[in-house]
Amino acid sequence: MHLGLIGFGNIATTLLELLPEALGRPLERLSVVSMPADAEPVRSRLARDFSAVARAFSVVCSSDQMEGRPDLVVECAGHGAVSSHVPGLLRAGIDVVVVSVGALAEPRIEAELKEAARAGNARLILPAGAIGGVDLLSALKVAGDVKVSYRGIKPPAAWAGTPAERAVDLERIRTAHVFFSGTAREAASAYPRNANVAATLALAGPGFDATEVTLVADPSAPGNVHEYSVASPLASYAVRIENRPSAGNAKTSVSTVYSVLREIRNRAGPLVI
């Protein structure tokens, strides 16, 4: 398999640690798209820590410079990288797993990605990421009248550097504070590194403007907690997930990496589950 990766941060590097054992064989090629300033450090890190992951490596700064044709590309870089790199890959017929799902909250990006996937006969794959239960929600949506309400609860440090800082003193709060109530579109746009799961629920369910979102900073949170409820004429359910944060990024739950790994395993192996 030739795997492409856009981004080389917490998700990408943790994924590369897991890949050799999960696949049981090295990739044919790994192509990484990095920021120009990071290209040399990324090359050194690949040679030092990840030589067992693939038989050949390349690091480029733009997805159209990737050597050959990847079987699958995973975007794990952020909302900006989705608009810069993903439409071109899809138009070229390459399937892409987009982890920064909240980028689709911008209607122009959602439309461009869908048009590019159609034009290239490629698939835009949105993984469950840090949550589960998306399969059932997506199935129920077809029957109509589905309602989704989501609550994202993280320790205060996970909200550092976000607009939450203007509403709450993150370093001093001792109890849980709700700092955002609104739609999934507003949440995904204002919290691009923390509310991608709200976008995933919106896209699987009733859409960006009908999905209710509450965001909470809680010093007692047992991790990055995602709670949501689904009500529909066919089934109703509630989910609560207590995720461990990643070692490399407190905002990102480590299960997100395993969700990406699942997409790759499903692609490479004989069984899809």
Ligand SMILES: NC(=O)C1=CN([C@@H]2O[C@H](COP(=O)(O)OP(=O)(O)OC[C@H]3O[C@@H](n4cnc5c(N)ncnc54)[C@H](O)[C@@H]3O)[C@@H](O)[C@H]2O)C=CC1
């Ligand atoms: N769907 C989900 O459940 C989740 C989605 N995410 C998304 O995944 C993204 C990545 O997460 P982490 O790896 O933890 O973040 P990170 O900040 O550790 O890594 C992101 C890396 O991408 C690089 N990057 C940024 N823009 C780029 C571009 N245009 N081209 C190439 N590289 C670029 C950065 O320099 C950084 O090294 C988050 O920003 C978030 O949007 C994160 C958690 C859960």
Ligand SMILES: O=C([O-])CC(=O)C(=O)O
């Ligand atoms: O990893 C998580 O817990 C969720 C997250 O950051 C996001 O949805 O962007």
